[in-house]
Amino acid sequence: MFRRTLLAVTGLMIAGAAMVARAEPVAADVFVRTLSTEIIDVVKGDKAIQAGDLGRIRGLVDTKVMPFVNFDRMTAMSVGPQWRGATPDQRKRMLEEFKTLLVNTYSGALMQVKDQTVVVKPLRGGNGDGDVIVKSEVRGKGEPIQLDYRLEKAGEGWKIYDVNVGGFWVVEAYKGQFAKDLSTGGLDALIARLAEKNKANANGPKS
């Protein structure tokens, strides 16, 4: 069951991740709402994305999502202590491979976006400074799917650094995934593993 959750939502998790808050400071929940709506609208209006066109999805992620994600922080948190000792080259390769892996996730998930809507819950407590958690729900057929974000203040706007899908934080998920390779072979082993996985995803037949 959580698999369905994971899937249906991962698509919308990007959805959670894009929209411009131009001029004046915007509350975090408003930011998430605008971003989610925009992404969903783009996907609904784009047949190529719904069909799983990886190039298109990558384009969408790069233009609409990545500007509002602190991907360095997300990666650093997922890797843990070893990130501090990493060389610039290692960091660059790690960021690239991790991003490819996550974009891959989106490709499957975005195809699931059909008639869902995102309902963002009002912020509770806090005056909106520093890091906040914004909670939302994806409503479609069946029971709603929980979709929460951790955001940090970035200038006048916000950046996302973690996403929770149905109770499972992405950073937590990848900490668990990365731990084994990191402890046995260090960051290079992990990067190699990710590269291998990405290659398999790119070539392998989708069963």
Place this chain on the structure above:
Amino acid sequence: MKRALPDAALAMACRRGVIWFVAAALLALSGCATVRPSASQMAATTGPTAYKADPWERFNRAMFNFNEVVDVAVVKPLAMTYQAVVPRWARTGADNFFGNLGDLWSTANLVFQLKPKPALEMGMRVATNTVFGLLGVLDVAEEVGLERRSTEDFGQTLGRWGLNSGPYLVLPILGPSTLRDGAARVVDLKYSPGRIAFREPTDRTAATVLQVLNERGKLLNASRVLDDIALDKYIFVRDAYLARRRSLIYDGDPPDEPTPAGEAPSPAGNAAPTPVPEKK
């Protein structure tokens, strides 16, 4: 996914109504299979991913792999056939019908959890669909604003009552669970849609098979994504299951665990000493 246990055994266990008996049985079963009680030994045998919520990782991994094999060989192909052969309207009807009976059990659990408002809403939903939705085949409640807000099972109820989940446990065929949820599953199965709706064992079995195909069919896309994003599928499924169950018990708002900022202990890797980063 639900599966019919041998009826006699199930009935007996349930008649006694002592889930602790089942818990003990499960414990014994898992104990037999792992035979590796000492913590230090455990760390030695399960390596760097040893994780305190999963002391039976060896057994669990074996069971997980077994389930994967069964899924690929039997369940998934059948589910795909089911999707290909049965028209969508019929599948939706079956899904709604099972869903409605599932909602009935959710209602009972909401009552057990002392949540009057959700229980009332869910009860109204079941009543509406049963009366106006052809015994649940049509989900008319959704159209009048009584959508399914959650699915509640007995494991969640026990969690709500304060019972810890116990170790992670992969059940044969049924998949990811915990000691608590696995034991609670016996109670859930007693009130599974197939058993509520039918009396004859053959009917019940047929209903269960249909339900399994229905549930698995809905997961076809999800399992593909999972294959794409997980480096270690076993760990991914385990961590996701445990996080999700925790979230469900707290209705999506679990108390904060140690903040994720920077170097919070990882669920899986904290036991391992950090090797010197290999710099070039």
